[in-house]
Amino acid sequence: MMRQKFHIDFVKNSKIFFCISLGIMLVCLILNLVLLPTIVDIQFTGGTIIKYNFGGEPSHAEIEKTVTETLKGIDTLKNEKVDFSYSENLAANADDSTKHIISLQFTGNKAVSIEHKQAITDALQKAYPDNSFAEESSTAVDASKGANFFLKCIIAVILAAVLMIFYVAIRFRKIGGLSAGVMAVVALIHDLIIVYFTFAIFRMPLNDNFIAVVLMILGYSLNDTIVIYDRVRENRRKSGPKTTTAELVNSSLNQCLTRTICTSITTIIAIGSVLVVSLIYGISSIISFALPMMIGLISGSYSSLCIAAPLWVIWKNHQAKKKAEKKKNGTSDKTKKDKKTKKEDKKDLTKKEEDTSSET
Amino acid sequence: MKKIGKPVFFIVFVLILALAYTSMFGVYGENGDFDVTYIKGINDIRWGIDINGGVEAVFAPADGIDADETQMEDVKGILDSRLVGQNITDYEVYPDYEHDRITIRFPWKSDEKDYDPDAAIAELASTSELTFKGGTESSGEVLLTGKDVKRAYATYQQTNNSSSSMEYVVGLEFNEEGKEKFKTATSNYVGQQISIWMDDELLSAPNVNKAIEGGSAVITGNFTSKSATALANKINAGALPFKLIVESYGTISPSLGSNALQAMGIAAIIALALICAFMLIMYRLPGFIAFIALIGQLSISIMAVSGYFTIFPSFTMTIPGIAGLILSIGMGVDANIITAERIKDELWTGKTLDGCIRNGTKGSFSAIFDGNITVIIVAVILILVFGPANILSSLFGVSTTGLIYAFGYTLLVGVISNFIMGVAASRLMLRSASGYKFLRNKKLYGGAKS
Numbered sequence: 105m106m107r108q109k110f111h112i113d114f115v116k117n118s119k120i121f122f123c124i125s126l127g128i129m130l131v132c133l134i135l136n137l138v139l140l141p142t143i144v145d146i147q148f149t150g151g152t153i154i155k156y157n158f159g160g161e162p163s164h165a166e167i168e169k170t171v172t173e174t175l176k177g178i179d180t181l182k183n184e185k186v187d188f189s190y191s192e193n194l195a196a197n198a199d200d201s202t203k204h205i206i207s208l209q210f211t212g213n214k215a216v217s218i219e220h221k222q223a224i225t226d227a228l229q230k231a232y233p234d235n236s237f238a239e240e241s242s243t244a245v246d247a248s249k250g251a252n253f254f255l256k257c258i259i260a261v262i263l264a265a266v267l268m269i270f271y272v273a274i275r276f277r278k279i280g281g282l283s284a285g286v287m288a289v290v291a292l293i294h295d296l297i298i299v300y301f302t303f304a305i306f307r308m309p310l311n312d313n314f315i316a317v318v319l320m321i322l323g324y325s326l327n328d329t330i331v332i333y334d335r336v337r338e339n340r341r342k343s344g345p346k347t348t349t350a351e352l353v354n355s356s357l358n359q360c361l362t363r364t365i366c367t368s369i370t371t372i373i374a375i376g377s378v379l380v381v382s383l384i385y386g387i388s389s390i391i392s393f394a395l396p397m398m399i400g401l402i403s404g405s406y407s408s409l410c411i412a413a414p415l416w417v418i419w420k421n422h423q424a425k426k427k428a429e430k431k432k433n434g435t436s437d438k439t440k441k442d443k444k445t446k447k448e449d450k451k452d453l454t455k456k457e458e459d460t461s462s463e464t
Numbered sequence: 465m466k467k468i469g470k471p472v473f474f475i476v477f478v479l480i481l482a483l484a485y486t487s488m489f490g491v492y493g494e495n496g497d498f499d500v501t502y503i504k505g506i507n508d509i510r511w512g513i514d515i516n517g518g519v520e521a522v523f524a525p526a527d528g529i530d531a532d533e534t535q536m537e538d539v540k541g542i543l544d545s546r547l548v549g550q551n552i553t554d555y556e557v558y559p560d561y562e563h564d565r566i567t568i569r570f571p572w573k574s575d576e577k578d579y580d581p582d583a584a585i586a587e588l589a590s591t592s593e594l595t596f597k598g599g600t601e602s603s604g605e606v607l608l609t610g611k612d613v614k615r616a617y618a619t620y621q622q623t624n625n626s627s628s629s630m631e632y633v634v635g636l637e638f639n640e641e642g643k644e645k646f647k648t649a650t651s652n653y654v655g656q657q658i659s660i661w662m663d664d665e666l667l668s669a670p671n672v673n674k675a676i677e678g679g680s681a682v683i684t685g686n687f688t689s690k691s692a693t694a695l696a697n698k699i700n701a702g703a704l705p706f707k708l709i710v711e712s713y714g715t716i717s718p719s720l721g722s723n724a725l726q727a728m729g730i731a732a733i734i735a736l737a738l739i740c741a742f743m744l745i746m747y748r749l750p751g752f753i754a755f756i757a758l759i760g761q762l763s764i765s766i767m768a769v770s771g772y773f774t775i776f777p778s779f780t781m782t783i784p785g786i787a788g789l790i791l792s793i794g795m796g797v798d799a800n801i802i803t804a805e806r807i808k809d810e811l812w813t814g815k816t817l818d819g820c821i822r823n824g825t826k827g828s829f830s831a832i833f834d835g836n837i838t839v840i841i842v843a844v845i846l847i848l849v850f851g852p853a854n855i856l857s858s859l860f861g862v863s864t865t866g867l868i869y870a871f872g873y874t875l876l877v878g879v880i881s882n883f884i885m886g887v888a889a890s891r892l893m894l895r896s897a898s899g900y901k902f903l904r905n906k907k908l909y910g911g912a913k914s
Binding site: 275 | 558563726743789805845875
């Protein structure tokens with residue numbers, strides 16, 4: 105008998121958990137489609153980079169303000185997101201008045217017309233008469249990481265998922281590893297959807313950070329699920345065949361709960377420190393990494409406990425039911441092993457609907 | 465269980481401290497007037513564009529060649545591979561198919577003494593076509609090209625004239641077509657010289673003694689470990705379909721700056737302090753040991769980024785990279801948490817302390833092992849798919865992606881260092897510490913008072 109502090113019936117309440125998850129996803133999906141469309145970074149969409157050269161040392165924040173305000177007056181560019189970056193020209197023909205360069209990056213395929221470029225130049229020249237602002241170049245940029253890149257990411261994730269199912273199937277064959285592996289992947293997909301919606305709802309552009317968060321959550325959520333399966337495997341060995349799958353999974357989940365919570369806490373402490381510090385310092389590129397990561401971590405722990413394991417129980421019970429029906433229909437090839445499993449399956453069935461909170 | 469001696473705790477502890485100190489501050493010395501780096505610390509890490517700024521260059525095809533889209537894509541892929549081959553993982557490449565321009569941005573440490581941005585850009589733009597020619601003239605008959613090479617790698621072998629000294633060479637493995645061509649070429653040129661060229665530069669001109677059938681060759685010629693690796697990377701990345709000229713280049717200012725670096729430093733210290741407090745409150749003695757192991761784990765991660773030894777180049781570290789590293793601090797104590805929870809479970813059954821530690825460490829291993837192996841699967845796939853190996857290139861064309869490759873690499877290092885520190889070192893320390901009388905109170909392990 106194990107020390108057990110929690111007695112939560114995860115399996116019985118699984119319908120509630122599924123509803124919570126699906127509900128959140130549905131709300132996010134509606135918000136995403138109606139109010140808050142996904143923003144995609146220039147790396148994936150392509151766009152336009154316009155460069156202006158100038159002399160002297162005007163404040164960068166002021167320049168950005170001038171440009172943003174000019175854009176607000178242009179209908180087609182009103183809602184475009186612009187990224188600013190600064191550089192210094194090292195070429196020999198650059199003198200003091202053309203040495204500094206500001207680049208404006210427009211995402212999306214909307215062309216920035218000659219009039220618009222001129223409008224920005226005029227505004228800059230008006231605001232900074234002494235700095236000789238002039239358009240240096242305008243480049244149409246193709247997506248450096250286009251659809252092909254996304255496809256490659258998806259293939260890589262699928263490849264990893266297949267290998268993981270394969271590994272879990274072998275290592276956990278005593279408890280029916282293949283279905284366990286599939287359910288672990290279902291939990292992963294759940295987490296990835298949540299991460300995607302976090303980016304969409306908080307208006308953060310899908311960029312390198314998105315890929316990094318997705319990959320990190322992939323590893324974390326999986327690790328969480330495996331630790332639980334490990335406990336199920338061990339308890340299956342210890343307990344007799346009388347224990348139902350639901351009982352087994354419930355007691356395993358409760359035994360692992362302290363660990364799951366503690367690891368989540370230390371991980372959230374770590375990423376939370378990053379989030380708070382970057383909020384204070386105003387580092388937006390890190391906020392768009394830390395916030396979805398934090399939500400993904402919570403989702404990862406939640407999905408391991410409340411999605412993967414209960415789903416697996418439902419699957420197991422479903423399988424047992426099918427097997428029992430087959431038996432009833434009169435296949436009579438009964439080895440000793442078959443008898444044993446049949447007994448086990450029947451127990452599974454009869455106990456399925458009962459309150460399965462495990463004993464201490 | 466073999467008893468672990470009491471001093472082991474202190475030996476492991478001191479080793480971890482030494483590792484932490486050297487990985488953070490490095491080991492430097494002076495040799496006459498020169499500063500010598502023996503071991504690289506945090507200051508030797510190549511920071512990303514966001515922290516340190518970098519170089520931007522615009523390339524165009526030379527001689528007014530009108531490149532088509534596939535060629536431009538090839539060029540982009542090769543530039544990707546060349547940059548990642550130099551361990552520059554934080555870069556941006558923007559092709560402009562309409563005007564046949566490629567804009568490239570990569571980080572560059574301005575105070576780096578041995579780094580010349582002009583040379584680096586020139587090297588990126590070079591065609592880098594490897595050729596084998598008959599005779600020693602550059603006009604000689606072309607026998608093989610880089611396309612016939614399956615794989616190039618840096619290695620070392622004994623020099624021809626003395627058996628005791630070793631030299632660095634670049635080994636080549638030919639593909640099926642290359643094997644045939646090389647066999648024909650060497651049988652045609654028995655007793656003569658064959659020369660190996662990189663663009664217009666003569667690398668070596670060996671004498672052919674007999675026809676070679678094995679399908680492999682080596683390039684000799686006063687290489688250092690660094691230059692041999694660089695050449696091998698260049699050959700592996702492949703040749704550009706045409707020569708590129710540098711249309712313009714300049715420096716770019718950091719987008720986030722040293723301010724952000726400082727912020728990440730503060731975040732790391734806060735995270736470490738809070739996790740230390742949490743682990744001490746929750747797990748007491750095992751918690752304290754977990755914290756020491758965590759310091760060791762973090763040191764290994766920093767080592768893996770900086771290169772640690774001077775022969776390994778540093779990876780590029782960006783602000784998101786640092787955030788990821790801090791995140792790994794939080795996940796790093798997981799193995800310790802699993803073990804400590806197990807020991808608590810065991811103590812609850814009322815066994816002896818030694819028995820509990822033994823059963824607890826034994827019982828928790830499979831969970832840690834299986835959990836980490838699956839993460840290793842993810843990491844290895846990322847390295848293979850997005851790194852220079854490019855295993856999906858037949859489907860999607862060569863497209864190396866630095867950021868994801870770097871992510872896979874740090875993930876893999878994280879798991880390995882977790883096995884070393886969170887599992888092996890932690891257990892040694894725990895078993896050794898439990899030998900001290902004053903540390904034998906079960907309360908220190910989360911159990912009831914003994």
